[in-house]
Amino acid sequence: MQTSNRLTHSALLRRKPFLSGADSARAKQDIDTYLDAKIEEWNATVPFARHLEGTEIHMRYYRQTLIEHAWRIRLMRTAQSYALHKITRVNAEAAKLYAAYQDEEMLHDVLFMKDAEKVGLSAEDIFATEPNLYTACWPATCTSSRST
CATH class of the missing domain: 1.20.5 (Single alpha-helices involved in coiled-coils or other helix-helix interfaces)
Structure with a gap:
C-alpha cells in the first residue's frame, strides 16, 4: 500500500x-x-x-565483575534507547515488548552496585574504576581514538 x-x-x-x-x-x-x-x-x-558455585569465591574477580556489570548497564542505556526508537519506526508491537524488557532491565546497575557495597565497594569506587576495554568500548560508546 x-x-x-x-x-x-x-x-x-x-x-x-x-x-x-x-x-x-x-x-x-x-x-x-x-x-x-x-x-x-x-x-x-x-x-x-x-566461581559463585564453589565453596570459595575469588573475591578480586567477583569485585571486578560487579564493577564491569554496573558500567556495562549504564553505558548501554543510550544504545538500548536508540534501539527502541528504531524499533518503534517499524513495528509498534515489537517496540512494546522491547520497552517492557528495557523497563525491567534499565536500572539493574543499582542491583550490582548494592552487591558491590556488600563486598566493600562504594559507588565512588565503581565510578573511579576505569572499566576494561571490552566494557568501555561497546559500539555505542567507543571512539576510535581510545587506546588500551
Whole structure:
C-alpha cells in the first residue's frame, strides 16, 4: 500500500509478523539449544566462570565483575534507547515488548552496585574504576581514538 502521507517510519502500517507462531517456537528452541551449548562451552573454558558455585569465591574477580556489570548497564542505556526508537519506526508491537524488557532491565546497575557495597565497594569506587576495554568500548560508546 503506497501512501502520500509525509510521515514515514512511524509503524503506521501494520506488517505481517516475520515468523508464524510455529516458526517462532522452532526458532526459539534452536536459539535456546545454541545458547545452552555456549553456556557449557563457557563454563568449561573460561576461568572463574562458575566461581559463585564453589565453596570459595575469588573475591578480586567477583569485585571486578560487579564493577564491569554496573558500567556495562549504564553505558548501554543510550544504545538500548536508540534501539527502541528504531524499533518503534517499524513495528509498534515489537517496540512494546522491547520497552517492557528495557523497563525491567534499565536500572539493574543499582542491583550490582548494592552487591558491590556488600563486598566493600562504594559507588565512588565503581565510578573511579576505569572499566576494561571490552566494557568501555561497546559500539555505542567507543571512539576510535581510545587506546588500551
